[in-house]
Each structure stands twice: as C-alpha cells, then as structure tokens.
Amino acid sequence: MLQIYNTLTKRKEEFIPKNPPNVTIYVCGPTVYDYFHIGNARSFIMGDIVRRYLEYKGFNVKYVMNITDVDDKIIRKSIEQEVPSGKVAEEFANAFLEDALKLKMKPADVFPRATEHIEDIVELISKIEEKGSAYNVDGNVFYDVSKFNGYGKLSGKKIEDLESGSRVEINVEKKNPLDFSLWKKAKEGEPFWESPWGKGRPGWHIECSAMSTKHLGETIDIHAGGNDLIFPHHENEIAQSEAATGHQFVKYWIHFGFLNIQNEKMSKSLGNFFTAREILKKYSAQTIRLLFSQTHYGGPLNFSEELIQSAQKGLEKINNLAERIEREMNSNSNDDAEIDFDYKKYYSEFESAMDDNFNSPQAAAAIFDFVRDFNRFIADNENLPLNNFKSAKEYLQKTAQDVLGILDFSELTISSNSFDEGLIDLLIELRNNSKEKKDYSTADNIRNELANLNIVLEDGKAGTTYKLPSSHIDDIEESVLKLIGSIRMEAKSKKDFTSADLIRDKLSELGYIIQDSKDGFLIKRN
RNA sequence: GGCGGCGUGGCCAAGCGGUCUAAGGCGAAGGUCUGCAAAACCUUUAUUCAUCGGUUCGAAUCCGAUCGCCGCCUCCA
Incomplete structure (x- = not known):
C-alpha cells in the first residue's frame, strides 16, 4: 500500500487515485529566463522518481510539467539583452528540455507553455470573475482572497496573520494586500495578448490552474513542486481553481525540500548556485540522481563537492556489478537450472521503502544490500547458471534503472562503442x-x-x-x-x-x- | 511578529513508541584473494540518537523547556 505525505492534510495518507489505474500528476516546471540550477534539478528529478515509481506499481500515469515562458524575469532579461521575450523563453526552454534529458528525466507527456494557453487562461479568469471572486481595476484583474474561505488551508496560514506581518507590496489597486494578479495590464514595450480586460498577460499563478485543468481535468491526483511554492503559488492555485470549478483541485500535494549550499537555500537571488549544466560536465546524471535518492525528498540536502563524490563512489559499486553481469551474459553458457537466490526479498525491501512516502534512501539501501549479497553469491558459487545473471539484471533494471534512474545498462562502458577493443x-x-x-x-x-x-x-x-x-x-x-x-x-x-x-x-x-x-x-x- | 522544518557515528543519511546494543553510502583500520594491484567479499568503526525534564512497563521516536541551524510570509524548485 502506497502512502504519501500530503502537505494539505499534513499526514501520510494511503494513495487512492481518482480513476485508477490512471494517475494524473502535475509538477511545476521552470520559468525559462536562464539555465536552471541543481536545486531546481532536485525537484524535477524527485518528481520524475515519483512518476517512475507509480509506473512501476502499474499505474497509467499522465505526467504534465509546465514551462512558464512569460513573466517579469523573462521580460527583464529581454530588455537587458534587447531581444524579444519570446526569444529568451525559447532559448532557455530548449536548454531546459536538453538538460532534463541529460538528467535522465522521462519526458513529460505534455510540457504546456503559458503563451500557448492564453485562451484557456482567459476563459478561466472569466469564469472566476463570473463567480464573483475576481475584480477588474482598469485592466488589472485581481483575485479576491476574501471570497474564498479555504484560503490558507495548504500553507497553514491565516489571512489575518498574513496581513499583519506582511511584507506584501502595497498596491493601491488591490482591495486586500493578499489579493493577487490574474491578469496584468500590459506596460509599454511588454508582450501582450488581447483579452476582455484589454491588452495584457497572465499572472503567475493562473497558468498552472488553467493548464492543469486543461490537460488533466478539474481534480488531479498529485501536484508537486518545491517547498517555496506552497505559499503563495500553490495556495493561490487552489483558490483560483476551486473558486472556478467548485471541486477539489488536487488530492495529494507533494513538496520537495531545498537543496542548500553551506546550509543556505540555493537560489538565483543569493547567487550561490551551480547550474545543472555545469554539474553535468563533471558528474554523470546517475551520480546526481543517486545523491538525490540518498536523501528523503522532503528534507533539506546540503550540497557539496565532497557529497557528490561520495555518491560517485557508491555508484561505482552498482556499476561494477552491472558490468560483471553484462560480461557474464555475453560469455556464460551455463544453462543449468537457476540456483536459489532470494530475489524476492530485495524487491519487497525496495517496494516497502518506496511505498512509505517514496523513501528513496531506504530503497537505495535495498539496492546496495542486493549488490553486496549478489556479489557474495557469485563468489560462493562458481560458474553460476546464466539464468541467475538474468534475474539479477532484471532486478537492477526494474529498481535502479527504471525507478531511480541511477543505472543504465545500455551505457555501461563494456558495451558497444566505436573503439576497437x-x-x-x-x-x-x-x-x-x-x-x-x-x-x-x-x-x-x-x-x-x-x-x-x-x-x-x-x-x-x-x-x-x-x-x-x-x-x-x-x-x-x-x-x-x-x-x-x-x-x-x-x-x-x-x-x-x-x-x-x-x-x-x-x-x-x-x-x-x-x-x-x-x-x-x-x-x-x- | 506569524507559520513551518531540522539537530542520529569522522562525513552523508534512514529509522518516528518495543524486533534499535540504530539500515544504507562515503571514509578509516585489519583480513581473504593477487606476483603486486584493482575489483569483490569478511571483520572492526554510535549501549547511543543536541541538552534538560516529563509521559509510558518501554522513547532516537510522544509532551514541555532550553540551546543551535534553516526556510516560508516578496520572485524563487
């Protein structure tokens, strides 16, 4: 039984999708104004692992990751570089897709972009307006937080608390400082789209509500993203979507912990970041993935060179066995019956770890246990039947390769390459x-x-x-x-x-x- | 100010009421194998879980206090 910690209810809950065996997942993707950093990569990779494990469990997953391709930062960059904002977005969206592949992320079924869903967004805003939860001030449309009585349910905040200690920018147009933009009126030189409220562009939160609904339906099973999105982003998504549809927006909210550098959150604004690109020049995707897998997704991960190197060493252990298995599969012709080895035990260790709120550190431990014990098994049994190696390969493929993505048999160095061995x-x-x-x-x-x-x-x-x-x-x-x-x-x-x-x-x-x-x-x- | 998280061996990190004298990875020490290595395996490396109290037959796990670190409340994965 799979249990997931749900940010909304603050407890672990049994995972029951709305329409089994189908599962819908929406993960907040990048805003494409620059290369994404290794901290962003952690969320994307952990989302990928969640998706892969659900597939391992036999669910039919539809996985959507948005690409935010219009926003203040993109516009700022386009002004700095004197190129159209669409060009900036295109460049970094492509870079994102490339790097995501290099990180061994399974491509999402859909990578919807905000600018390609303006119609859906406008439609959704109109719907919210019709229900009386939005107001238009001279071409700027705001969401009226006071109309949604569940506001704060995800982040555990009370409207009063937020108002009092708020550092929210004062905007005379807003009725309440917590109200947020659904539609932003275009300023001179900014990209814009036509709408019932005039020329403008969507606010940040609305695209996720619109695209999630469009591609996955009004109620989705899992919505995931980094911890810093809980408030205000996800809180606002709930407010918008539920105001519009009257239905629960998301069944299970999953949030990923930060990747820190010297105990501080890695972020663009602090400048303490490494891009995933840079790291990929020095370390393999598998190394990065093992490093991430060895820490629970919800907690902080203090990134350092030392840490990634220790992951690299650990990976070698798995790769060495995989290579050994590959070599045997190429040369071994012992067709005796398979000798008993308790493969099942390691599957169930792996599964019960992952079933417990995607406890990947424990799942990785199961794989390491398997590697150790199978190596010993080989040492204890000379000339093992080929079928044993087949079963061992299958185990590593299903767990390390297909779920965690920390191994790739097709990339092992002993196999095919152009060099004449x-x-x-x-x-x-x-x-x-x-x-x-x-x-x-x-x-x-x-x-x-x-x-x-x-x-x-x-x-x-x-x-x-x-x-x-x-x-x-x-x-x-x-x-x-x-x-x-x-x-x-x-x-x-x-x-x-x-x-x-x-x-x-x-x-x-x-x-x-x-x-x-x-x-x-x-x-x-x- | 409001809300939330964290503190487990030299480093990283699971465990969240009994099976914990605490998994797994890295590191270190010794050993087996080897001409020597490497790989692999074996053994050793926390009677203890920030501190102090409390609840309980029983606590790393629950409660309270204290100390330390971090995050959200503004764009952020």
Missing part, C-alpha cells in the same frame, strides 16, 4: 606474456599506462577484465596505439623479436599496419 585485448595478451616471464616491470608498466588513460585492468580468476572510460573514446585510440608501438620498440631493442612480430601480426589482424622507420614507427589504419 581488440587493441586492449592485445595489450592484455602482451601483459600476460610478461607476467609469465615474471617480467613484472613490463606488466605493471602496461597496466599503469592504461590507467593513465582511465582504462582499468583487473585480474580475475577467469582472466583479465577491463573497464573503459565513459567518454573521449576517440582520443584514446591514438594513445593506445602509441603505447603498443612503444612496447614493440622496446621488445625490438631487447632483441625480443618474437614479441615484436606478435604485435605486428596482431595489429594487422585488427586492421592496423605498423611501419618501422629510422626514428620510430608509424601505425596506420588499413
């Missing part, structure tokens, strides 16, 4: 020959040189295996060829012509021609 095999053969001759200095030299190229050799019972670096494969080919050539030179200088000839023959088998010259050698592709 025969070259590595040749080096391994040369190294093994040296080892047999107890020429450890040559053997170690080969290993060290490869290590410098981020190619790791590991001697195992069944022979030597290797791991390739995940990127820049092309540059490496040249370095590897140079290494092979210099080994051959050394062999020649020692009059070890057997080795030298072996190298030349093997290279030609791989399609390379090595030519000796006075001062060295030249290797060409045949």
Whole structure:
C-alpha cells in the first residue's frame, strides 16, 4: 500500500487515485529566463522518481510539467539583452528540455507553455470573475482572497496573520494586500495578448490552474513542486481553481525540500548556485540522481563537492556489478537450472521503502544490500547458471534503472562503442606474456599506462577484465596505439623479436599496419 | 511578529513508541584473494540518537523547556 505525505492534510495518507489505474500528476516546471540550477534539478528529478515509481506499481500515469515562458524575469532579461521575450523563453526552454534529458528525466507527456494557453487562461479568469471572486481595476484583474474561505488551508496560514506581518507590496489597486494578479495590464514595450480586460498577460499563478485543468481535468491526483511554492503559488492555485470549478483541485500535494549550499537555500537571488549544466560536465546524471535518492525528498540536502563524490563512489559499486553481469551474459553458457537466490526479498525491501512516502534512501539501501549479497553469491558459487545473471539484471533494471534512474545498462562502458577493443585485448595478451616471464616491470608498466588513460585492468580468476572510460573514446585510440608501438620498440631493442612480430601480426589482424622507420614507427589504419 | 522544518557515528543519511546494543553510502583500520594491484567479499568503526525534564512497563521516536541551524510570509524548485 502506497502512502504519501500530503502537505494539505499534513499526514501520510494511503494513495487512492481518482480513476485508477490512471494517475494524473502535475509538477511545476521552470520559468525559462536562464539555465536552471541543481536545486531546481532536485525537484524535477524527485518528481520524475515519483512518476517512475507509480509506473512501476502499474499505474497509467499522465505526467504534465509546465514551462512558464512569460513573466517579469523573462521580460527583464529581454530588455537587458534587447531581444524579444519570446526569444529568451525559447532559448532557455530548449536548454531546459536538453538538460532534463541529460538528467535522465522521462519526458513529460505534455510540457504546456503559458503563451500557448492564453485562451484557456482567459476563459478561466472569466469564469472566476463570473463567480464573483475576481475584480477588474482598469485592466488589472485581481483575485479576491476574501471570497474564498479555504484560503490558507495548504500553507497553514491565516489571512489575518498574513496581513499583519506582511511584507506584501502595497498596491493601491488591490482591495486586500493578499489579493493577487490574474491578469496584468500590459506596460509599454511588454508582450501582450488581447483579452476582455484589454491588452495584457497572465499572472503567475493562473497558468498552472488553467493548464492543469486543461490537460488533466478539474481534480488531479498529485501536484508537486518545491517547498517555496506552497505559499503563495500553490495556495493561490487552489483558490483560483476551486473558486472556478467548485471541486477539489488536487488530492495529494507533494513538496520537495531545498537543496542548500553551506546550509543556505540555493537560489538565483543569493547567487550561490551551480547550474545543472555545469554539474553535468563533471558528474554523470546517475551520480546526481543517486545523491538525490540518498536523501528523503522532503528534507533539506546540503550540497557539496565532497557529497557528490561520495555518491560517485557508491555508484561505482552498482556499476561494477552491472558490468560483471553484462560480461557474464555475453560469455556464460551455463544453462543449468537457476540456483536459489532470494530475489524476492530485495524487491519487497525496495517496494516497502518506496511505498512509505517514496523513501528513496531506504530503497537505495535495498539496492546496495542486493549488490553486496549478489556479489557474495557469485563468489560462493562458481560458474553460476546464466539464468541467475538474468534475474539479477532484471532486478537492477526494474529498481535502479527504471525507478531511480541511477543505472543504465545500455551505457555501461563494456558495451558497444566505436573503439576497437581488440587493441586492449592485445595489450592484455602482451601483459600476460610478461607476467609469465615474471617480467613484472613490463606488466605493471602496461597496466599503469592504461590507467593513465582511465582504462582499468583487473585480474580475475577467469582472466583479465577491463573497464573503459565513459567518454573521449576517440582520443584514446591514438594513445593506445602509441603505447603498443612503444612496447614493440622496446621488445625490438631487447632483441625480443618474437614479441615484436606478435604485435605486428596482431595489429594487422585488427586492421592496423605498423611501419618501422629510422626514428620510430608509424601505425596506420588499413 | 506569524507559520513551518531540522539537530542520529569522522562525513552523508534512514529509522518516528518495543524486533534499535540504530539500515544504507562515503571514509578509516585489519583480513581473504593477487606476483603486486584493482575489483569483490569478511571483520572492526554510535549501549547511543543536541541538552534538560516529563509521559509510558518501554522513547532516537510522544509532551514541555532550553540551546543551535534553516526556510516560508516578496520572485524563487
């Protein structure tokens, strides 16, 4: 039974969607005036994990994430850069979509944009006006908070408290300082749309109400976003939508904790941020996702270089097993019956963790338990039947890959790439020959040189295996060829012509021609 | 001023009334394997959960107070 902590009721509740097995989810997406930062990424990724887990549970999820493409910040930027606001929005919306993919987020079923829903927005505002919950002051339309008696139910605030301590900007047009804009009258030079109230653009909150309703219906199952959206954004969405429809807007509200830097909220205004782009240059999506998974979504996460590195180390452990499994699947032909291993136990650990309000840290722990125990199982059972590896792969795929997104079998370094791995095999053969001759200095030299190229050799019972670096494969080919050539030179200088000839023959088998010259050698592709 | 969150080992972090002498990751120490490594595995690394009181047969978990940190109330994921 899945339980979700609902911000609205402030307790964990059993998740019962309105129309099972369908589930509707709306997550507040980015305002596209700049690249999004790693703190924003946390919300998007945790939303993605929520979605993926519901799919794992067999629900048919419709997932919507809005893109706010008209607002004050975008307009400000467009003025600064002297380009139309639509251009600014387009540029950063594209960047967002690219980065979201790089972060392994499953694309939303719909990424609605405010500017493409002006009609729906106008219609919704009119409806609110008809119900008497909005008023028009000279082309500015405001929501009348006093008409909605549930105002404050999400954020736990009382109207009086808000009014007294308020830092709300004083606006003489508003009846009440808490009233907020539904439609903003266009100022000189601002983008605008025609409306019954004149030229203008939508207020911030109304787009979510309009687009959510349009794509998911009047009552949606889950609405999620960062903690800072509880008030006023989500509170206002409820007020608008419920005033218009008379129905409950959202069944379950989920809010994500902040990502902090040195214990302070990461934010554009404080300037203490890293963009997701920057971080992705140094760390993989899987690393970032594991880091996020290892903290509960609701709490704060104090981001640091040290922390992300420890996640990276942890990830290697999972990847190492995945690679081992992949290697076995390629070479193992033991078709004996599967030996007993309690896969079920790890599925149920994973599920009961995720069922408890998406407790991803505990779910990750279940995966680590599995990795440890399965590694041990391999060690204890020589020549395991292939089916065991299949089952293990299935476990990792369903949990680590499909739900948390911290693993991708198709990206493992041992699998396909353009680099000719025969070259590595040749080096391994040369190294093994040296080892047999107890020429450890040559053997170690080969290993060290490869290590410098981020190619790791590991001697195992069944022979030597290797791991390739995940990127820049092309540059490496040249370095590897140079290494092979210099080994051959050394062999020649020692009059070890057997080795030298072996190298030349093997290279030609791989399609390379090595030519000796006075001062060295030249290797060409045949 | 109003509202809310947090404080668990060297670091990160689950646990939220008994199975907790507290999961998992990182780190550290020792060991197995290895020519040496790497990987993997094994062992060790919190009788204690900010502090002080209280409730309870029983508390890291509930209540109160104190100290410290953070957030929202203005754009913000």
